[in-house]
Amino acid sequence: MLKKLIITIIFLFYLSNAASAQFIARQHTVKDLHYGTTWLRCSVGQFWDPAKGTCAGDIVKLDHDQIAYAISEAKRQLGNDWRLPTHAELKSLVCEECPPPKINSKYFPNLSPEAYWTSDKNKLNRKSFWSVNFMTGHSYSRFFSYQSLPVLLVEAD
Numbered sequence: 001m002l003k004k005l006i007i008t009i010i011f012l013f014y015l016s017n018a019a020s021a022q023f024i025a026r027q028h029t030v031k032d033l034h035y036g037t038t039w040l041r042c043s044v045g046q047f048w049d050p051a052k053g054t055c056a057g058d059i060v061k062l063d064h065d066q067i068a069y070a071i072s073e074a075k076r077q078l079g080n081d082w083r084l085p086t087h088a089e090l091k092s093l094v095c096e097e098c099p100p101p102k103i104n105s106k107y108f109p110n111l112s113p114e115a116y117w118t119s120d121k122n123k124l125n126r127k128s129f130w131s132v133n134f135m136t137g138h139s140y141s142r143f144f145s146y147q148s149l150p151v152l153l154v155e156a157d
Contacts, residue, residue: 022034023104023107025041025106025107027048027050028040028041028042028047028048028078029041029155030107030108032092032093034092035089035092037085037089037154037155038080038154038155039085039093039108039152039153039154039155040074040078040082040153040154041108041109042055042057042109042110043059043110043111043112043116043150043151043152044059044060044062044070044150044151044152044153045057045058045059045150046058046059046110053109054109054110055108055109055110055111056110059110059112059150060150060151061149061150062148062149062150062151063145063146063147063148064145064146065145066148067084067117067151070151071084071153074153080156081155081156082153082154082155082156083119083153083154083155083156084117084118084119084151085118085152085153085154086118086120087118087119087120087130087132087139089118090116090118090132090152091132091139093132093152094132094134094137095137096137100113100134100135100136101113101134101135102135102136102137103134108152111134111152112134112150113134113135114133114135114149114150115131115133115135115140115143115149115150116131116132116133116134116150116151117129117131117143117149117150117151118130118131118132122141125141128144129141129143131149
């Protein structure tokens with residue numbers, strides 16, 4: 001009986017900490033163990049400050065033409081192959097129980113509480129793209145490629 005109680009307590013403790021166990025931070029990147037993706041921790045325009053353990057600098061809002069240049073610069077400066085995340089990938093970072101910005105700030109510090117670009121177009125209106133708003137945690141498909149929003153980059157497979 002006691003053994004079953006201990007196992008139940010351990011299992012419930014594991015479930016309560018599952019969300020925090022989803023990520024592993026490695027300097028300027030975060031590995032999402034649940035989805036298998038690797039993210040840059042800082043928004044485009046910022047840089048990882050290892051001395052302070054946070055993102056520093058100013059977030060730059062980009063349109064889709066500028067995003068292509070930012071991706072090429074990320075590849076050149078950081079190595080690896082980076083890209084704009086899909087709607088599902090970016091939405092997976094939303095932390096419903098977190099205060100705005102609705103993302104785990106331990107892994108993604110200094111993220112702006114506003115809409116961020118995804119690579120997915122709205123299938124009903126091919127001129128607009130999906131975004132994820134980290135102020136509310138909701139998604140919207142009302143932004144056009146010429147508009148400027150912040151960007152998080154994910155490593156290409």
